[in-house]
Amino acid sequence: MWFTCDKDILQEAINNVQKAASTRTTYPILEGILIKAYNNRVIFTATDLDLGIETYIDADVHENGSIVVNSKLFGEFIRKLPNASVTVKMENNSVYITCQKSEFAMLGNNPDEFPQLPAINENSMYEISQDILRNMIRQTIFAIAQDETRPILTGVLFEVRDGKLSFVALDGYRLALKTCDIDSRNNISAVIPGKTLNEISKILQPTQDMVKITFTPNHILFNLGNTKIISRLLDGEFINYRQIIPDEYRLRAKVNVNELMSSIERASLLAREGRTNLIKFDIKNDGMVITSNSQMGTVYEEVSIELEGEGLRIAFNSKYFQDVLRIIDAEEVYLEFSTSVSPCIVKKCDSNDYIYLVLPVRLVENS
Amino acid sequence: MWFTCDKDILQEAINNVQKAASTRTTYPILEGILIKAYNNRVIFTATDLDLGIETYIDADVHENGSIVVNSKLFGEFIRKLPNASVTVKMENNSVYITCQKSEFAMLGNNPDEFPQLPAINENSMYEISQDILRNMIRQTIFAIAQDETRPILTGVLFEVRDGKLSFVALDGYRLALKTCDIDSRNNISAVIPGKTLNEISKILQPTQDMVKITFTPNHILFNLGNTKIISRLLDGEFINYRQIIPDEYRLRAKVNVNELMSSIERASLLAREGRTNLIKFDIKNDGMVITSNSQMGTVYEEVSIELEGEGLRIAFNSKYFQDVLRIIDAEEVYLEFSTSVSPCIVKKCDSNDYIYLVLPVRLVENS
Incomplete structure (x- = not known):
């Protein structure tokens, strides 16, 4: 050579x-x-x-x-x-x-x-631009399970149904769902390991160049032109995520993403200190109050909202909110709630292409 | 309040x-x-x-x-x-x-x-610009001893003698000496803890604003205007560094800093692999050859030099060369040698305000 x-x-x-x-x-x-x-x-x-x-x-x-x-x-x-x-x-x-x-x-x-890569007969059943694929990964991968107790949850569901491609990740506490149109009538449901998507997203460029995707029963192949990426798929059935996402809400708050993010970051300084990551929302007609406390002190934050429905007091792990606010591509979002023990939905105001669900933390005392 | x-x-x-x-x-x-x-x-x-x-x-x-x-x-x-x-x-x-x-x-x-800072009667015996002080620290501090076996070597010597301010750091394997003019006839010799200088250098700005320096028997005070920094001094006598620096050399090579740095970086990939950091210089009339090897392979690098004197074969810990090449403010430097077991001096071609001395590694076999 x-x-x-x-x-x-x-x-x-x-x-x-x-x-x-x-x-x-x-x-x-x-x-x-x-x-x-x-x-x-x-x-x-x-x-x-x-x-x-x-x-x-x-x-x-x-x-x-x-x-x-x-x-x-x-x-x-x-x-x-x-x-x-x-x-x-x-x-x-x-x-x-x-x-x-x-x-x-x-x-x-x-x-x-050197081990040979699996021989795959490419049928390129799906095509998606590098840019869109990159974004689909970025907006879901952070919600995969970090531990291996349920291995299927360490991957992201790749689902095509009726001309829609969905990426879904969930870890038992929150769920991220990103959808886009795809020009294919071939339905499929397969779970791609998080590690694979993580590495791919480093190779993908923010361009309109197309990625061709081929599935076999056990593998997925991404063809980027000069580069091919082959990964095994995860075994097993993914959770039926559709039944987890509520279609109704009792109240809805419209909020500015940056304002909410900054307030939660400050509140989580103390939340982190106390190791519970706990922040409390008190949603009222004239605004949302976010508080957190530890033996070191108390943070009190007011965030402007536009509220539809009655108020609510509810608590969350601040990390789960910071994760989604960091990646959502919107200036304003809706937060949808039903009760203080049912999930909150975060979505863009002008589109349903991204849905994030987060479970609240149940408070023992009413404080 | x-x-x-x-x-x-x-x-x-x-x-x-x-x-x-x-x-x-x-x-x-x-x-x-x-x-x-x-x-x-x-x-x-x-x-x-x-x-x-x-x-x-x-x-x-x-x-x-x-x-x-x-x-x-x-x-x-x-x-x-x-x-x-x-x-x-x-x-x-x-x-x-x-x-x-x-x-x-x-x-x-x-x-x-809260403990009170030592009360110091400022006499501002020395004045130096923030920019120069920052540079004096940067060009010497990396050579202080990292372990505490000889505590005095974890500091930098601040020495004023005959209108010259010198910063000196040494760790038993190499020595860095930076000198500048100072408008003072008050001679002094004191050792400032490395940690202090490290923190100060983060506060100093690349400006001509003056820093006023006051010494007491146990403390140093830097006055930056709005900010005062007070540090204890290290106890004990610094090594008589002047007698370590040779005033003669048998051969001298002029070399481009970037070229030498790149070659040493590549050679040290293997040097690191073998954990000895060992690189060998073979200095000849038509150039300098740098080699390193481990069980993984061999690197061979040729560097252009202008040589005065006879050739020499000598070996070093590559880290000690990389440290100085990273901070020296010159395009070309002189490397001065005497024998394969005596120190090498690195200095700028057009100025004596910076001298770096590094001990060679004695090779057992002549390979």
Whole structure:
């Protein structure tokens, strides 16, 4: 194997596939990147067996061949090179990287030992722009379960039904649902691991370029053109989320997102101090009062609202509100409530494409 | 106590004094800030008993008085307030902070329990601009000892002799010496704790505004105008650093700082891997070769130099070179050597105001 290409192009390819390489594993070949050069094209592959990423670049290939190199070391060396032409050459079991007056010789591994990515027959049943996919991930992934007690909840539901694509994440305390139109009549319901979506969202760019998506019974493949990302799906049935979301409310408050966010941030200084994250809302006709307290002190915040319905006193874990206010793309939102022990819905005022549900904290005393 | 001022001004004052407040202490009052309001001036003080910072702002003082508040909580709340007018009011043992529609009530502590900063009769024997002082700190502090086995080496020597101010730091492996002119005939030699200089350098601005410095036998006081910083000095005699610095060399290489830095960074990828940080220089008439190796591979780097004298092979801990190349304010430097077991001097080509000395690593085998 022997090829020459620009440092920038090489670095971008490494950055992309590196996201799938294992960092700590008992199977060292998974810490590697498989490099395969032929016909003026170089293909890079990395996988941790759950997630696999493959990308290719055009290069001057002087000699076909393939080898596996340590991902971290190879990547860091390339990153620190000057912006110039880089030559990568295999000799015996070693790889020689040369660039201007730098040369790095590193041991390679046998490419035959590198696990193959699942062979997937692409049918590209779904197409969605990078920009929209990125946003769908960002607005839901934070609500997945962080612990593994119910593994299915560590993923995001990908559901297509009647020309609508929905991403759903929930952890038992809150739920995030993001919907968009999709040009497909093929219904599907599959759960993608959070880790996969997290890595993909780092590769996706805010562009209109399309991502093609193919499903098999156990895998999903995202095709970005030069880069393919293959992930296993999570086993099991996702929770029937539709029956969790109430369709009615008893009162509704319209509130400015920044104002609410700032008030909750200040209130949560003390909430954090007391380790309960508890903040209380007192919703009244002339405004919403947010309070929190600990032995260190008390925070009292007034937030302007437009209220429909009667007032209510209700308490929440402040973190669950901060999470959604940070990512919602709206200036104003509706908060919809029914009773002090039923969920609150956060949604945009002018669209139903995003719904966030959060359970209240039941207060023992009426304080 | 009761005063009103702008949030920005209050926040800057808190940021400055907070650097001296203790974060973990068995003496909770040291986690506080003493706030003292009188005659339209509010003074803030914090100390961990080694370092004390005091700053004042102008404010509308409606009622004189003083109290101690928890530094972290008070600071975070102020920081999260909108840019508007803030009122701080003491009632009984509590402090009420109000700003627009936010109110924070926190418990205060008795100001009589707050330790007084050492009373120092200012003589302002030395004056130096903030900019220069900041630079003197930055170019030396990284070379102080990180462990406490010889406490005096955890500080920086402040030495005035014959109209020259020198800052000296050394840790047994390298030495950094920065010199500037100072308009004073009063010679002095005192050792300032590294922690003090680290905090001061965060307060100093890149301006020509003067800092006035006063010494007592046990303390140093920096007067920045609104802000005063008082620190204890380290006990004991500093090492006689002059006798460590060789005045002669057998060979001298002129080298570009960025080129050398990049080469050493790449070489140290493997040096780090092998945990020895070892890089080898092979200095020859037609250039300098830097190599490093581990079981993972070998890096070979050529760096252009202008050499005076014969060649040399010598080895170093790469970290000690990276540290100095990162902060030296020159495009090109001289590296001066004598033998493979004597120190290397790094200095600017056009000035003697900065000298860095680094000991080589003795190689067992001649490889």
